[in-house]
Amino acid sequence: MNIVVNEELKAYIDPLTPQEYESLERSILAEGCRDALVLWGDLLVDGHNRYAICQHHGLPFQIIQSTRFKNMEDVHLWMIDQHPSAQYL
Numbered sequence: 001m002n003i004v005v006n007e008e009l010k011a012y013i014d015p016l017t018p019q020e021y022e023s024l025e026r027s028i029l030a031e032g033c034r035d036a037l038v039l040w041g042d043l044l045v046d047g048h049n050r051y052a053i054c055q056h057h058g059l060p061f062q063i064i065q066s067t068r069f070k071n072m073e074d075v076h077l078w079m080i081d082q083h084p085s086a087q088y089l
Contacts, residue, residue, distance in 0.1 A: 001042065001063070002042055003037070003039065003042060003043075003044050003051065003063075004042045004043050004044060005044050005048065005051070006043060006044070009043070009044070009045065009075065009076075009079060010048050012076070012079040012080070013048060013079070016049055021049065024049055024050070024053065025053050028050065028053050028054065028057075028059065029057065029059075032059065032060070033050050033053075033054050033059060033060070033061040033062070035047065035050065036061070036062040036063055036064045037050060037051055037061055037062070037063045037064070038063075038064050038066050039063050039064070039065055039066065040065070040066050040069045040075055041065075043075070045066060045069075045075055045078070045079065046079075046082065047061075
């Protein structure tokens with residue numbers, strides 16, 4: 001499957017600090033990617049950091065296809081709800 005990372009959507013999430021990213025990476029390396037990535041079609045909506053770590057290390061991951069989105073505005077609103085700091089973008 002070809003997963004598309006949209007930089008505009010990626011900007012909706014606060015970047016992890018280096019320590020947070022390292023902690024997430026250690027967790028994924030030790031336990032695998034426990035939380036599924038959320039996709040809308042081939043567009044990555046949630047799980048950008050997990051996806052990057054899994055890609056870097058060649059690790060498997062699960063996906064969930066969201067059926068709740070009808071258009072990109074729905075995706076934006078969902079991301080704002082999931083990441084409150086995105087409301088200021």
